[in-house]
Amino acid sequence: MEERWFSTSEIAAYLGVKQDKIYRLIGTEGLPAHKTGRFWKFRKDEIDAWKGKSTPAGKKGKSKPKPDLLSRLGFSFEKGGVHTARTMMLKELETLLAYVGSPEAEKKDYQRAITDENCLGKRSAKSRGLTFRHLADLYSLDRTCLLFRALLFFWSRDLPGRPLLALLCAYARDAILRSSASFILEHPESSTVSRESLEELLDGLEPGRFSKATLTSTAQNINSTWTQSGHLRGKAKKVRTQASPTAGSAAYALLLGYLAGARGQGLFSSEYAGLLDCPPEKTVELAEEASRKGWIVFKRVSDVVEVGFPNLIGPEEKERLREQN
Structure with missing residues (x-):
């Protein structure tokens, strides 16, 4: 075999x-x-x-790795993820950010809006607490976190890009969602994406970890997230469709790739650029548009490409990235 x-x-x-x-x-x-x-x-x-x-005989690895820069920037590599219980919660995120309405809000302000003021209309204190926890796991909700701060930057400037902006941030923070990306993106347009095939994928990644009921609900949540982002359509029957990238979502994808170590042309073939669901040439066009709007800096001379994020990456973060590289 x-x-x-x-x-x-x-x-x-x-x-x-x-x-x-x-x-x-x-x-x-x-x-x-x-x-x-x-x-x-x-x-x-x-x-x-x-x-x-690659591992010399008798040589032991480091027992304790150094604190990871990507985690400090907002990426999460924890096992599991929100999708065992919820989707990427796009509507809840939209309602919450509109209700709080300030890029200077702190995490406690988002928590108060959800749990005390019940801006999302949840029926019980328990469900309000769970909702806050899930949204914080997916998006951080902490303005000191670069991923969330950049999400807010583009969220207020690119309304049509919000579904992909939410997907990109959730993808960077949810391991289960990440594990489904290749499976979804490699489906040809107009092909059917069945819940059963996604269940099989999830069970194959970690055999026996999930019960049948959890596999089913997790697969439904993942399919719903990819529907919210525009990669799938339909209710009971999910069909692959092409997402609609925008200048803001493309710029955010390039930022995530940059933080993960990609540079130059490599930014346009990173896993984050892949979520835009368009050819690299289209991503370049969108990057040029974002640059004209003043959101990022994009320069191209022949095949040499330079992308910068002066509005998004602070001096301390820039220094940490320089040290890592």
């Missing part, structure tokens, strides 16, 4: 590293990988052989 291909998220889990490190290992450590369209695929036997060559 031919060995199946593994996705980036699966190999990251297998190696016990964060997904973004996989891309660095491909470029710097020769991690064996195969590019199929916009995505990397892996063979487990090749990874096992690479592990044997």
